[in-house]
Amino acid sequence: xxxxxxxxxxxxxxxxxALVTLTFFVMRLAPGGPFSRxxxxxxxxxxxxxxxxxxxxxxxxxxxxxxxxxxxLDLGPSTRHRDYSVNDLIASGLPYSLTIGFWAVVIAAMxxxxxxxxxxxxxxxxxxxxAGTVGVVGIAIPIFVIGPLLQATFALxxxxxxxxxxxxxxxSLVLPVIVLALPNIAYISRLTRTSMIExxxxxxxxxxxxxxxxxxxxxxxxxxxGALLPVIxxxxxxxxxxxxxxxxxxxxxxxxGIGRHFVDAALNRDxxxxxxxxxxxxxxxxxxxxxxxxxRAILDPRIRNER
Amino acid sequence: xxxxxxxxxxxxxxxxxxxxxxxxxxxxSLDVAPGExxxxxxxxxxxxxxxxxxxxxxxxxNGRASGQVLFQGQNLLALSxxxxxxxxxxxxxxxxxxxxxSLNPYMRVGDQxxxxxxxxxxxxxxxxxAEAVRMLDRVRIPDAAARARRFPHxxxxxxxxxxxxxxxxxxxxxxxxxxxxxxxxxxxIQAQVLDLMAELARxxxxxxxxxxxxxxxxxxxxxxxxxxxxxxxxxxxxxxxLFDAPAHPYxxxxxxxxxxxxTVLTPRLGTIPGTPRSGGxxxxxxxxxxxxxxxxxxxxxxxxxxxxxxxxxxxxxxxYLTGAAP
Amino acid sequence: xxxxxxxxRGTSTFHLQLRRFRQNGLSMASVVVxxxxxxxxxxxxxxxxxxxxxxxxxxxxxPAAFIWPHLFGTDDFGRDLLVRxLEGGQVSLTIGFLGALVAxxxxxxxxxxxxxxxxxxxxFMMRLVEILYGFxxxxxxxxxxxxxxxxxxxxxxxxVFTLWLTPAVIVRAQAQSLAQREFVQAARAGGMxxxxxxxxxxxxxxxxxxxxYGSLLVPEVILSESFLSFLGIGIKEPQASWGNxxxxxxxxxxxxxxxxxxxxxxxxxxxxxxxxxxxxxRDAFDPNDR
Numbered sequence: 001x002x003x004x005x006x007x008x009x010x011x012x013x014x015x016x017x018a019l020v021t022l023t024f025f026v027m028r029l030a031p032g033g034p035f036s037r038x039x040x041x042x043x044x045x046x047x048x049x050x051x052x053x054x055x056x057x058x059x060x061x062x063x064x065x066x067x068x069x070x071x072x073l074d075l076g077p078s079t080r081h082r083d084y085s086v087n088d089l090i091a092s093g094l095p096y097s098l099t100i101g102f103w104a105v106v107i108a109a110m111x112x113x114x115x116x117x118x119x120x121x122x123x124x125x126x127x128x129x130x131a132g133t134v135g136v137v138g139i140a141i142p143i144f145v146i147g148p149l150l151q152a153t154f155a156l157x158x159x160x161x162x163x164x165x166x167x168x169x170x171x172s173l174v175l176p177v178i179v180l181a182l183p184n185i186a187y188i189s190r191l192t193r194t195s196m197i198e199x200x201x202x203x204x205x206x207x208x209x210x211x212x213x214x215x216x217x218x219x220x221x222x223x224x225x226g227a228l229l230p231v232i233x234x235x236x237x238x239x240x241x242x243x244x245x246x247x248x249x250x251x252x253x254x255x256x257g258i259g260r261h262f263v264d265a266a267l268n269r270d271x272x273x274x275x276x277x278x279x280x281x282x283x284x285x286x287x288x289x290x291x292x293x294x295x296r297a298i299l300d301p302r303i304r305n306e307r
Numbered sequence: 308x309x310x311x312x313x314x315x316x317x318x319x320x321x322x323x324x325x326x327x328x329x330x331x332x333x334x335x336s337l338d339v340a341p342g343e344x345x346x347x348x349x350x351x352x353x354x355x356x357x358x359x360x361x362x363x364x365x366x367x368x369n370g371r372a373s374g375q376v377l378f379q380g381q382n383l384l385a386l387s388x389x390x391x392x393x394x395x396x397x398x399x400x401x402x403x404x405x406x407x408x409s410l411n412p413y414m415r416v417g418d419q420x421x422x423x424x425x426x427x428x429x430x431x432x433x434x435x436x437a438e439a440v441r442m443l444d445r446v447r448i449p450d451a452a453a454r455a456r457r458f459p460h461x462x463x464x465x466x467x468x469x470x471x472x473x474x475x476x477x478x479x480x481x482x483x484x485x486x487x488x489x490x491x492x493x494x495x496i497q498a499q500v501l502d503l504m505a506e507l508a509r510x511x512x513x514x515x516x517x518x519x520x521x522x523x524x525x526x527x528x529x530x531x532x533x534x535x536x537x538x539x540x541x542x543x544x545x546x547x548x549l550f551d552a553p554a555h556p557y558x559x560x561x562x563x564x565x566x567x568x569x570t571v572l573t574p575r576l577g578t579i580p581g582t583p584r585s586g587g588x589x590x591x592x593x594x595x596x597x598x599x600x601x602x603x604x605x606x607x608x609x610x611x612x613x614x615x616x617x618x619x620x621x622x623x624x625x626x627y628l629t630g631a632a633p
Numbered sequence: 634x635x636x637x638x639x640x641x642r643g644t645s646t647f648h649l650q651l652r653r654f655r656q657n658g659l660s661m662a663s664v665v666v667x668x669x670x671x672x673x674x675x676x677x678x679x680x681x682x683x684x685x686x687x688x689x690x691x692x693x694x695x696p697a698a699f700i701w702p703h704l705f706g707t708d709d710f711g712r713d714l715l716v717r718x719l720e721g722g723q724v725s726l727t728i729g730f731l732g733a734l735v736a737x738x739x740x741x742x743x744x745x746x747x748x749x750x751x752x753x754x755x756x757f758m759m760r761l762v763e764i765l766y767g768f769x770x771x772x773x774x775x776x777x778x779x780x781x782x783x784x785x786x787x788x789x790x791x792x793v794f795t796l797w798l799t800p801a802v803i804v805r806a807q808a809q810s811l812a813q814r815e816f817v818q819a820a821r822a823g824g825m826x827x828x829x830x831x832x833x834x835x836x837x838x839x840x841x842x843x844x845x846y847g848s849l850l851v852p853e854v855i856l857s858e859s860f861l862s863f864l865g866i867g868i869k870e871p872q873a874s875w876g877n878x879x880x881x882x883x884x885x886x887x888x889x890x891x892x893x894x895x896x897x898x899x900x901x902x903x904x905x906x907x908x909x910x911x912x913x914x915r916d917a918f919d920p921n922d923r
Contacts, residue, residue: 011763018764026779136905136909139904140852140901140905142860142900144859144880145879145900145901203405203409204411206365206409207403207409209395210363210400210401211422211474212393212394213392213396213423213426214392215388221414222411226413241770247771248864251863252883262772263775263865266866269779274776278772281772300413302460
C-alpha cells in the first residue's frame with residue numbers, strides 16, 4: 001500500500017513539473033507583454049519595470065527564477081495589482097472558492113448518489129423519472145444560463161436571496177452552491193444509477209442472495225462497494241473540476257474568489273498571477289486524483305495488487 | 308411420495324421478452340429423496356438451470372415461475388422474501404456455474420463464508436470465522452487459516468469453486484443445487500472438484516440436484532437422471548439403466564453423441580441433426596423436428612410423460628413410441 | 634429458453650444498430666429538432682433585410698412584440714435579437730460539429746497508433762496524454778486560447794486540443810485488444826504495412842465506440858465555446874455567438890429577461906437534443922450498457 005501511494009505521488013510530482021514548465025513557456029510565448037498596453041511610458045521606465053520583474057533576463061534565467069520561487073512557494077509579485085504578491089491574491093480569494101466548492105461537492109455527492117440509488121432500486125418509479133429529469137436538465141442547461149435565471153427569479157423577483165457578492169453570510173452561498181452542484185448532481189446520479197444496475201446483475205450478488213442473508217444485507221455489504229467505485233473514481237477529478245468550475249460561478253455571482261482573479265489575470269496578461277493560479281489548480285487536481293486512487297485501492301483489493 | 312425431500316409439481320418458468328413471452332420450463336414434475344443425487348441433463352437452453360433458479364427465487368426480473376415446489380413441506384414459490392431467506396443458504400443451497408465471477412471481489416473469502424453462519428445460525432463473528440476455516444480445510448484449501456483472509460482474485464478457478472462448495476455446504480443443507488459446477492474449470496480438475504462435492508455431501512447426508520450437459524458426469528455421480536428438452540421432461544430413469552437402455556429417441560441421440568472408450572476407434576461421434584426449437588410452447592412434441600422416428604401424432608399432440616413400469620421401476624418417458632413398444 | 638434473437642440474413646451489425654437507433658423515439662425526435670435548428674440558423678437570417686450587426690436606430694431596445702421585422706425585438710444598439718441569435722447559432726454549431734470531428738479524428742488516430750504499436754511508443758504517448766489530463770480542463774482552454782492569440786481560430790484550436798484526449802484513451806484500449814486478434818495478425822503476416830493495418834483494420838473496428846463517444850463530444854465543444862465567449866475570452870463582439878449573447882443577456886436581466894432567454898433557451902435545447910441523440914446511439918451500439 002505504501003509503495004502504491006509512493007508511486008502515485010511520484011507520478012503526481014512528474015505531472016506537476018510538466019505543468020510548471022508548460023505554463024511558464026505558454027505564458028512567455030503568448031503574444032503581448034503585461035505592459036504593452038501602457039504605450040505612453042518612456043523607454044527608461046519600461047526598462048526599469050522590466051528589470052524589476054526580471055523580464056530583461058534571458059528566458060532560462062527567468063525560468064530558473066520561477067522554478068526556485070515555486071519550490072519556496074513564492075509565486076512572485078503580480079504585474080497588475082502592483083502592491084500585492086500572487087500569494088496575497090490567492091490567499092484572499094481561496095477561502096471563498098473553497099467554501100463554495102466544498103459545499104457544492106458535498107451536496108452533489110449526497111443528492112446525486114441518493115437519486116441514483118433510488119432510481120436503480122426502483123426502476124421506472126416516480127423517483128427514477130424525477131432523477132432522470134434532474135439528470136437531463138442538469139446536463140443540458142449550462143451553468144451560465146441557469147445561474148442568471150435563478151438570480152432573476154430568487155433575487156430580483158422574489159427578493160429572497162442576494163443577487164451576488166459575499167456580504168450576506170450563508171445566504172450569499174445558497175445560489176452559487178446550488179448552481180455549481182446541479183450539473184454534478186445530474187452526472188453523479190446517472191453514473192450511480194447505471195453502475196448500481198450493473199452491479200445488481202453481477203454473479204456475486206446472486207451468490208449473496210442465494211445465501212439467504214436478507215435483502216438489506218445484500219445491498220449494504222455486497223452491492224455498495226462495487227456500485228460506488230466508479231462514482232468515487234469520478235468524484236476525485238470532479239472535485240477539482242468543481243473548484244476550478246467556480247470560475248463561472250464567481251463571475252456570475254460576483255464572488256472575489258481565485259476563479260475571478262484568474263479570468264481577470266488572463267484578460268490582462270498578468271503572467272505571474274495566471275501561472276500561480278494554474279499551478280494551484282493543477283496541484284489541487286493532482287492531489288484529488290491521488291486521493292481518489294488511494295481510496296479506490298482501499299476499497300478494491302485488485303487495484304491494490306496491481307503492479 | 309411421502310418420503311421425498313423435494314417434490315416439484317408442474318413447474319413452469321416464463322420470461323417476458325420484447326418479442327413476446329417465452330416458456331423456458333414447461334410442466335416439469337420431479338422428486339428428490341433425502342441423500343439422493345439427481346442429475347438433470349439437457350443441452351443449452353433446455354431450461355435446466357432455470358429450474359434451479361426458480362427454486363431459489365433467483366429468476367431474472369422478467370421471469371415468473373408457476374406450479375409448486377414443495378421443500379420440507381413448504382411451497383418455495385409461495386414464500387415471502389423473508390421466509391424464503393430463512394430456507395435458502397440454510398437447508399437449501401446452491402453452487403453456480405462460473406466460480407470466477409460468483410465470489411464478491413471486495414470481500415475476504417473467510418468473511419464471505421462466515422456471513423451465512425452469522426445470519427442463519429446466530430454464531431459470533433469469531434466462531435463463524437473459525438467454522439469457515441475448518442470448512443475451507445475440508446475442501447482441501449491449503450493453509451486455510453491464512454487463505455481465509457485473502458481476496459477471491461488471489462485464488463485459481465478450481466480453488467474458487469472449492470470455496471463455493473465450502474460456502475454451500477457450510478450450513479449443512481438438506482439439498483444442494485449445483486448448476487454445471489465444473490463447466491468453467493480446467494478439464495483436469497473437473498473430476499476432482501465433483502468427487503469432492505459428492506463426498507462431502509454424502510458425509511452430511513445432503514441430497515444433490517446436479518444440472519449438467521455432461522453425461523460422463525451423470526454416469527459418475529448420479530443415482531437418477533431426468534432428461535430435459537425444450538423445457539419439458541423427456542425421460543426419467545435410474546442412472547445405470549438409462550445408459551444401457553435409453554427409452555426416448557432424444558436420450559438415444561444424446562448418448563450417441565457422447566464419447567466412450569469403445570467408440571474411440573470410430574471416426575465420428577453421432578450428432579443430433581437440427582437445432583433446438585425455441586419457446587417450447589407450441590403443440591406437439593418439442594423434439595419432433597429433429598426426431599428420426601416421429602409419428603404423425605407427434606406434430607399435433609404432445610406425448611404425455613408416462614410410467615414405463617414394463618421397463619423397470621422409476622422409469623418414465625414422454626414418447627408415443629416407447630409407450631407402445633416395450 | 635433459447636429465443637431467436639439473431640437478425641435476419643443479410644443484415645449487417647451496423648444496419649441493426651441503426652435500426653435500433655431509429656426505434657428510439659426520443660432520439661429520433663431530437664434529430665428532427667436539431668436538424669430544424671440547424672436549418673433555421675443557417676437559412677433563417679436570409680429572410681431578413683439586415684444582418685445581425687446592423688443597428689436600427691429607430692428601434693433601440695425594442696421589446697419582443699412579434700412585429701415585423703424585429704420579431705423578438707432588438708438590443709440596446711438596435712440590433713435584431715433573433716437574427717443575432719441565429720447568426721450566433723451558426724458560429725456555435727459550426728465550431729461544435731467541426732471541433733468534435735477534428736478532435737475525434739486526432740484522438741482516434743493517436744489512440745489507434747498507440748494501441749497498435751504498443752511497447753515504448755505506447756508508453757510515451759500515453760504518458761503525454763496523462764500529463765495533459767493533469768491540467769485542469771478549463772485552465773488549459775484559457776491558457777491555450779491566450780497562447781494562440783485570441784480570435785476564432787485560436788478558440789477552435791484550444792477546444793480541439795483539450796478534447797481529443799478522451800477518444801484517444803478509449804480507442805487505444807480497443808486498439809490494444811484488436812492488435813492481438815487473428816485477423817490483424819493475419820494481415821501483418823500477409824505483409825500489410827503498419828499504417829495500412831491501422832487505417833483498414835483497427836480504426837473501422839473501433840467505429841461504434843467512436844460514434845458513441847463522438848456524439849458526446851459535440852455538446853462538449855459547443856459548451857466550451859459558449860463558456861469561453863461568456864467569459865469574454867472566446868468570440869468577441871460585435872460578432873455574435875450564443876456565449877456572448879447570453880453574457881449580454883445576463884447584464885440586462887433585471888430589466889428584460891428576453892435577451893437571456895432566447896439564446897440561453899436555444900443553447901439548452903441544442904444541448905438537450907445532442908444528449909438524447911448520444912444516449913440513443915449508446916443504447917443502439919452498446920446495448921449491454923443499461
